[in-house]
Amino acid sequence: MRMRRRSFAALGASILGAGVLAACGDDGGSGGGEGGAPAEGGEGDFVTDLTFGTGGTAGVYYPLGGEYASIYQDNIEGITVNYTDSGASVENIGMIFQQEWQLGIAQSDTANAAVTGSADFEGAQVDNLGWIAALYPEAAHMVTLTEAGFTSVADLKGKRIAVGDVGSGTRAVSDAILAAYGIADGDYEPFEQDFSSSLDLLRDGNIDASIFVVGTPTGSLGDLSATNDVTLLSLDEDTAQEIADGSLYEVYTIEPGAYEFVTEPLTTLSVAAALVASTTQVSPEVAYEITAATFEFADQITLPQSELITHDYALFGQGDVPFHPGAEKYYQEQGLL
Known part of the structure; x- marks a missing residue:
């Protein structure tokens, strides 16, 4: 119930x-x-x-x-x-x-x-x-719209980023990923939103990226890609391994076909x-x-x-x-x- x-x-x-x-x-x-x-x-x-x-x-x-x-x-x-x-x-x-x-x-x-x-x-x-x-x-997804032209997490410096809902575990993963690319607190505008709300903000142009930890695949991301061209940012393998070595995260690959718009392997982090x-x-x-x-x-x-x-x-x-x-x-x- x-x-x-x-x-x-x-x-x-x-x-x-x-x-x-x-x-x-x-x-x-x-x-x-x-x-x-x-x-x-x-x-x-x-x-x-x-x-x-x-x-x-x-x-x-x-x-x-x-x-x-x-x-x-x-x-x-x-x-x-x-x-x-x-x-x-x-x-x-x-x-x-x-x-x-x-x-x-x-x-x-x-x-x-x-x-x-x-x-x-x-x-x-x-x-x-x-x-x-x-x-x-469940894997960290760094979600952007293709039209923004972002090709690396480093491109998100100074941008508006959804970093997870209040009370979620996503924020710690977001912080670790951003810090690994030299993006500290104050270097971007954080939005504490649940996944659904963050995707709505992204679709409407009110944020530039959403970072979320979720099981792959998730239907909500598929819904977004039905109306917008979506890009998932990949971590550099060395950077991902460096983060994993100092944490409880594991290096994880989102395989082609997990989403229709993913055509090559993407490196990210996962937790259970x-x-x-x-x-x-x-x-x-x-x-x-x-x-x-x-x-x-x-x-x-x-x-x-x-x-x-x-x-x-x-x-x-x-x-x-x-x-x-x-x-x-x-x-x-x-x-x-």
């Missing part, structure tokens, strides 16, 4: 500000895990009415979360799962920490930042986040789209069933990414994010741990 999204501003403060991060640093908060272990709820703390944070409606997280919400509810006894659009990674993790939502999809690098207290979560740690599974790789869950509100038993259903019913997912949801990719990008105890049991039984 779909929920109406509450306004991101309705949290009272940005998740990056006095809201979630203040709570993360509060010893009286919901945490309690020690030595890197996730906090675990008592039996009375677990809930069966689950809210699943996804992403913007133009990306992959939203429809994928909607389909998995139905799969989980239909195949796991005793739970309901409502999905909601959101600002994506940071917001989803923040709402899990606040015990408002119980499931979410997030970039793997953002999940790692949350549990280590770095990047968007600098000075704080989210200690009730458990890894369920890496689902598929990861399913995460609250360790304080989702019981080990339910998390086990969710993990099993994620793979068992992947063939029911209608999106192109369904073919990538496999055991082989399940642990990609996990890094420092602890397993949810239920997921860990599943992987042990499957011989993956």
